[in-house]
Amino acid sequence: MARLYFRYSAMNAGKSTYLLQVAHNYNENGKEVLLFTSALDGREGVGFIASRIGLKREAQTYDADSDFFELLDGVDVACVLIDEAQFLTHDQVKQLHRWAHQVNIPVMCFGIRSDFRGEPFPGSAALLVLADNLEEIKTVCRCGKKATMNIRTNEDGSRVLEGEQVLIGGNSTYRQVCAKCFYQDV
Template structure:
């Protein structure tokens, strides 16, 4: 039975690489997939899913205004893969959940659970509540422990503890850390 999957981790764990590998596996077996990524992230160009190890693929972008009931209305694919799923709204996650179970097509969402303050993203919180399958993708903190949190840094590399929840950036802006390092 098709499921809504949520694959989550701290920053820099390989979520986009994992997504692109799943897409490759489907395509290698002659099946079509729909790749979706947030319109907020243009670091590698808008409509591009890119991993830090150099893998890339074109994707359809979604925004806060995207109606997934409408977007997926005539889609006929073996799987839908969603990158940067933390940027989904709660209603969008509900739409995806409904689509999975009415259209019998799996959806795999990849994203981070919480922001640099330890606060959940609405999309991630709703995915944690509704997903039929949850998987943590593990990565490590600079101290060697499992990283579960994210911190934001400024241009000088100093930790930032206030600001908007969303500020798109990569290694130049964020680091993954364990809970102990998050609180120290």
């Protein structure tokens, strides 16, 4: 029986690299996969899944209005892989969960759990509830402890504590931190 998977971590843990490796493994075994990424992610161009280590692959995009029942209708693939899954809506996660179980094709979602304020993303919250399999991808904080949180910094490196959950464009950067470091500057 196919399942809905959620692979999550803080920033910079290699989620996109992991996803691209899974796609490569399926392809190496003669199996087709379908890749999706959020239309909000334009770091390497809209419609691409890219890792910070240089791997890159074209993908279909989704946004809050996308209907996965329509997008996946009649597809002939061995697996569906979704990057930036935190940007899914609750209803989209429900669609993916139902679809995986009805058509017996696994769906693997990769994303972060929370934003720079420590608030959950809607897609991640839904995945934590509905995913049949959860896996934390681990990464480390600058202090050496396991990073589980994310912070946003501005151009001069100062921490940003308020603002929109998703910032498109601009000079902001994100960094993974442990819980102790997350609360250090609050």
